[in-house]
Amino acid sequence: MKSGSHLEKVLTAGHFAVTAELGPPKGGDAGVIRHGAAMLKDVCDALNVTDNQTAVVRMSSVAACAILKQEGVDPVLQMTCRDRNRLAIQSDILGASALGIRNILCLTGDHQKFGNHPTAKNVHDIDSIQLVQMVKRMRDERKFDCGEEIQGELPFFIGAAANPFADPYEFRPIRLAKKVKAGADFIQSQAVFNVEKFRDYMARVRDMGLLEKVYFLAGVIPVKSVGMIRYMKESVAGLDIPDELVRRMENAEKAREEGVRICVELIQQIREIPGVRGVHIMAVAWESIVPRIVEEAGLLPRPVASTGPTQGE
Amino acid sequence: MIITEQKPLDEILAILEGHESVFLVGCPICATTWGTGGEPQLRQMKAALEAAGKRCVGTLMPEESTCDQRTTRLMLRRSKEALEQADAVLVLACGAGTQTVAALVDVPTYPANNTLYLARLQSLMVSDERCRLCGECVLAETGGICPVTLCAKGLANGPCGGYRDGKCEVDGTQDCAWVLIYRRLHELGQEERFQVIREPKDWSKARHPRLIDKRLEGEKGESTKGGAQPAPSPGPSQREGKRKGGEA
Ligand code: SF4
Ligand code: SF4
Numbered sequence: 001m002k003s004g005s006h007l008e009k010v011l012t013a014g015h016f017a018v019t020a021e022l023g024p025p026k027g028g029d030a031g032v033i034r035h036g037a038a039m040l041k042d043v044c045d046a047l048n049v050t051d052n053q054t055a056v057v058r059m060s061s062v063a064a065c066a067i068l069k070q071e072g073v074d075p076v077l078q079m080t081c082r083d084r085n086r087l088a089i090q091s092d093i094l095g096a097s098a099l100g101i102r103n104i105l106c107l108t109g110d111h112q113k114f115g116n117h118p119t120a121k122n123v124h125d126i127d128s129i130q131l132v133q134m135v136k137r138m139r140d141e142r143k144f145d146c147g148e149e150i151q152g153e154l155p156f157f158i159g160a161a162a163n164p165f166a167d168p169y170e171f172r173p174i175r176l177a178k179k180v181k182a183g184a185d186f187i188q189s190q191a192v193f194n195v196e197k198f199r200d201y202m203a204r205v206r207d208m209g210l211l212e213k214v215y216f217l218a219g220v221i222p223v224k225s226v227g228m229i230r231y232m233k234e235s236v237a238g239l240d241i242p243d244e245l246v247r248r249m250e251n252a253e254k255a256r257e258e259g260v261r262i263c264v265e266l267i268q269q270i271r272e273i274p275g276v277r278g279v280h281i282m283a284v285a286w287e288s289i290v291p292r293i294v295e296e297a298g299l300l301p302r303p304v305a306s307t308g309p310t311q312g313e
Numbered sequence: 314m315i316i317t318e319q320k321p322l323d324e325i326l327a328i329l330e331g332h333e334s335v336f337l338v339g340c341p342i343c344a345t346t347w348g349t350g351g352e353p354q355l356r357q358m359k360a361a362l363e364a365a366g367k368r369c370v371g372t373l374m375p376e377e378s379t380c381d382q383r384t385t386r387l388m389l390r391r392s393k394e395a396l397e398q399a400d401a402v403l404v405l406a407c408g409a410g411t412q413t414v415a416a417l418v419d420v421p422t423y424p425a426n427n428t429l430y431l432a433r434l435q436s437l438m439v440s441d442e443r444c445r446l447c448g449e450c451v452l453a454e455t456g457g458i459c460p461v462t463l464c465a466k467g468l469a470n471g472p473c474g475g476y477r478d479g480k481c482e483v484d485g486t487q488d489c490a491w492v493l494i495y496r497r498l499h500e501l502g503q504e505e506r507f508q509v510i511r512e513p514k515d516w517s518k519a520r521h522p523r524l525i526d527k528r529l530e531g532e533k534g535e536s537t538k539g540g541a542q543p544a545p546s547p548g549p550s551q552r553e554g555k556r557k558g559g560e561a
Contacts, residue, residue: 082466108466108473109466111475122466126513129469129471130469130510166477167477167479168492174508190474237475
């Protein structure tokens with residue numbers, strides 16, 4: 001065990017893992033996080049907390065993760081390189097460790113242009129691959145980026161994102177290989193809608209021998225409305241949404257119901273693809289639907305959660 | 314080439330408020346080529362200032378780039394009489410040229426231009442930013458395409474997940490730098506460079522202000538100030554003890 005996190009235990013025990021995403025509030029109320037925890041605690045193995053997602057200011061992901069921890073949830077700390085330089089990142093990592101946070105997902109971060117502070121300066125002192133490598137060195141070599149020693153353990157289960165669909169897509173697997181080489185233990189991918197293309201990607205990734213080295217969790221997004229699927233198809237980079245799914249949403253009597261059905265079907269199809277070790281549900285502003293999706297996808301009950309203190313070996 | 318743009322006339326007039334007699338300086342190199350500080354622009358500026366009720370007591374186009382203090386000093390000396398009548402100098406050059414002039418005259422010196430970027434000149438109409446002067450050039454590893462400048466996030470190890478049809482997520486009219494780099498490396502038969510994990514960049518090389526004094530080269534200690542040390546970039550094996558003790 002590298003971190004002893006619940007997510008790591010579930011994956012190493014060979015279970016098909018379920019993670020979900022929780023966006024922290026645009027305010028200082030811990031109740032929102034506690035509410036999310038109560039809702040999702042029994043239906044997923046770990047909860048990702050986004051880090052000022054789409055460059056919109058929200059409660060700090062470290063703080064929200066700490067609250068989840070109090071609620072007995074295993075949090076995945078999302079950490080982007082947009083807002084912090086290498087000093088701030090390492091300091092937050094130490095703090096996260098002290099708070100018992102054991103999973104970290106290393107991300108580049110959406111450009112500030114898309115958020116609510118478009119005139120801000122971005123940092124990008126290091127990039128996501130360098131962040132993976134930095135956390136790995138902090139954990140395994142107990143060294144800061146500067147080479148100085150760190151006191152004590154930093155047992156983190158290190159994650160990275162993968163986008164199998166960005167076009168041109170010929171070098172996406174190579175990019176994943178780089179993240180694995182840098183030290184990623186698990187991957188949470190961009191949302192899958194095009195199962196064929198994803199299957200092809202996974203075959204290539206498998207041929208490169210990457211799936212023996214990393215746990216791959218495929219992302220899904222439950223779609224709430226026709227407007228949402230159209231918007232995502234047109235405007236969200238890195239998604240590949242087949243026309244057929246848009247048509248299904250358009251023709252459905254109840255769009256939400258169809259959205260749930262599609263999501264459940266996607267999970268079932270994705271699950272059959274060799275090498276997929278779990279699913280990551282990103283129900284943006286629709287977290288309440290997650291329990292139903294997990295249940296209908298046949299993923300309940302979840303392996304028993306361990307809420308006690310976790311230590312690396 | 315340093316790309317500049319002329320400030321709006323309103324702003325220039327606001328800057329010159331309270332000044333009557335203005336001396337104009339252009340630049341024969343970048344600002345002439347890009348049309349922001351050549352002879353035509355000096356003439357236009359003179360006319361515009363006079364139309365606004367100012368007196369233009371003289372104009373100067375140095376023989377070398379305005380940022381070359383050696384020639385600019387000489388030429389300002391030759392314009393001594395006109396300069397004595399001036400209560401302000403307006404420089405149509407980049408920020409470096411403007412500061413060069415400012416340090417050589419006794420009256421307030423103002424910029425007529427905003428200084429934008431270091432560019433490739435594609436034509437007299439089109440220039441694009443190519444270098445951010447990072448002090449630690451990576452072009453050898455990136456197919457001659459600069460990710461520090463051309464990637465909106467300055468990523469060092471490949472693209473973010475945001476590009477679409479090869480275009481950057483931040484500006485859909487611009488190519489994703491890393492798609493360009495990957496393709497170029499592929500054409501050059503250097504794909505393996507794409508797989509190398511690059512260490513965090515040594516930004517101390519870009520710490521400003523930078524200064525080089527070649528006279529000190531070969532003497533003991535640092536020959537330069539501001540981080541332009543010729544030390545190799547720290548690889549994983551050299552990381553230990555790097556900057557140990559830190560800086561105050
Ligand atoms: S790597 Fe640095 S020095 Fe080289 S072109 Fe880019 S910004 Fe300029
Ligand atoms: S899309 Fe390409 S150029 Fe734009 S920020 Fe991402 S990697 Fe950089």
